[in-house]
Amino acid sequence: MPSVTNQMKTMNFATMPRRTFFRGATLGAGGVFLAPFLRQLEAATEASLAKPARILFFVQGNGMYPDQIQPEGIERPAEPDTLEDRPLAGHRFADSVSPLEPFADRMAFIHGLSGRVALGNHGCGMGALGCFPSPKDAFAETIDAAMARALPGVFFHGGLGVETAPERSIIYNVSARGKGVPLPTQCSPLGAHRTFFSLSGGGLERQKFNANTQLLDFLADDVKRMQQRLNGAEREKLDHYLHAFESMSGRQGSLVKLQERISLAAPEVTERFGSGAFAFERMEAQFEVAAGAFIAGLTNVITVSSGAGRNQVGVSFDGSELNLEAGPIPAHEVGHQKTIQETSAAELHIRTRRRHCEKLVEFVRKLESIPEGDGTMMDNTLIVYLSDAADQHHAKAYEWPIIVIGDLGGRLKTANRYLRYPWYGKPGHRTVANFYTTLLHAVGERRGRFGIEDVNLRDIDQEGALTEILT
Numbered sequence: 110m111p112s113v114t115n116q117m118k119t120m121n122f123a124t125m126p127r128r129t130f131f132r133g134a135t136l137g138a139g140g141v142f143l144a145p146f147l148r149q150l151e152a153a154t155e156a157s158l159a160k161p162a163r164i165l166f167f168v169q170g171n172g173m174y175p176d177q178i179q180p181e182g183i184e185r186p187a188e189p190d191t192l193e194d195r196p197l198a199g200h201r202f203a204d205s206v207s208p209l210e211p212f213a214d215r216m217a218f219i220h221g222l223s224g225r226v227a228l229g230n231h232g233c234g235m236g237a238l239g240c241f242p243s244p245k246d247a248f249a250e251t252i253d254a255a256m257a258r259a260l261p262g263v264f265f266h267g268g269l270g271v272e273t274a275p276e277r278s279i280i281y282n283v284s285a286r287g288k289g290v291p292l293p294t295q296c297s298p299l300g301a302h303r304t305f306f307s308l309s310g311g312g313l314e315r316q317k318f319n320a321n322t323q324l325l326d327f328l329a330d331d332v333k334r335m336q337q338r339l340n341g342a343e344r345e346k347l348d349h350y351l352h353a354f355e356s357m358s359g360r361q362g363s364l365v366k367l368q369e370r371i372s373l374a375a376p377e378v379t380e381r382f383g384s385g386a387f388a389f390e391r392m393e394a395q396f397e398v399a400a401g402a403f404i405a406g407l408t409n410v411i412t413v414s415s416g417a418g419r420n421q422v423g424v425s426f427d428g429s430e431l432n433l434e435a436g437p438i439p440a441h442e443v444g445h446q447k448t449i450q451e452t453s454a455a456e457l458h459i460r461t462r463r464r465h466c467e468k469l470v471e472f473v474r475k476l477e478s479i480p481e482g483d484g485t486m487m488d489n490t491l492i493v494y495l496s497d498a499a500d501q502h503h504a505k506a507y508e509w510p511i512i513v514i515g516d517l518g519g520r521l522k523t524a525n526r527y528l529r530y531p532w533y534g535k536p537g538h539r540t541v542a543n544f545y546t547t548l549l550h551a552v553g554e555r556r557g558r559f560g561i562e563d564v565n566l567r568d569i570d571q572e573g574a575l576t577e578i579l580t
Contacts, residue, residue, distance in 0.1 A: 160518035161481060161489045162260055162552055163409040165399060165472070166253050168283050169465055170232050170416030171423040171440045173496040173510045175220060177205045177459055180527060188532035189221065194577060196525045205462040206512070208470045216514040217523040217578070221530030224499055224509040224541035226561045231444075233504055234419030235285050237497035238412075240542040240560020243419055247285035252545040252559065253412045254286045259552040260409035267402055267411040268294035269301050269395040272418075273425040273439075275384040282418025283497055294414055298382040298394035305402045306375035374405035388415075389430045392468050400475040403486065415465060416440055417497040431460040444502025469494065473514060489518035493548075507533040509541045520551040522578050538569050547574035 180200035227236030229243025236243035238251035284292035376397035416424035423440025
């Protein structure tokens, strides 16, 4: 079977007339390939051809130490007073993020943003993406969920992760749809593959899929029959169940329309997908699932996490994955500055982040290989890479380093930039919440603020977007 890359190279989405584009939705295989792009364009006006947009949040536990990611030749004052904005070009990347250096012309380091409202013990969990106190867990909507609402897909959101115990398939660690509604993170690559690509699995998987669809339809019909016997509040309660069943059934129908594209985009299941695989092998598999889900048009927002979450406290890697002898390397002990196998904690942090970056590079390269419009899928994608523990193992969050790759289809000015904002409390200081507000503005949701205000920054403007990176 030809690869999805070769299939898509034969199509020129950019030159296709708009009405022909919409009619393609009913043209069999052509409609299958065009469907993800149609969903993007249907929300646009006739006068404006909206570009696709998708975003991947990559949340690594155990802190992102600012000095370990600082580009060489760029000074790092302790508490800077002014905004620094300079190109990355010509500056060698630090060892921990060196695999990302080939993307310097399409990425940015953003330093100096604070996030002290999210403080908790160890990782800040859902507070990291929600800008609210960590101990409150699903206190409000996190930014990945907010972006998912703005960029709807067949699946609302994809949560993929790696943790120490591979037998735990589902955790609730960094994402929430709203107050009291956490979003799941699928920690089994095999389970994640089944969630997104069950239609690519042949006859038996298709039988299961059809059975599930029939069950959802039956449940919806059953709720409708029951509603006829009820009135008032009881009937309204059933409306929520009916909406859920009908929504899931509708998703099943959308997946059938995308079946051929799903089959082409589905990654091959190997030993890396199993519970016996090492942590970085499972991480590679999860990035393959994420890339496939984007390519198939199944969702526009995915959160990949590694040892992140208020109660996860890092991942235990095997020494062989970090060019050491075999044996566990617990991230929690590394965070407490423990030397393991005669290797300092600082060096272990660097090796661990470099391995994460290597897996991220493979994901970027995959999207770069898929044509979209007059460029590639990566041209319309943004990657936000940060730690849920902000700046160190026990977060202080006076500074919350963020690395971004891509510009979301030209919606952001994040190419070849090193940005460092004034220190916490100084004039011109900005917060992680301002950054998240910027992401929402970039996709058309121009709210004034995201998350909770930092009451210790009363004299600092915490409203609005980061104008320096918003087009």
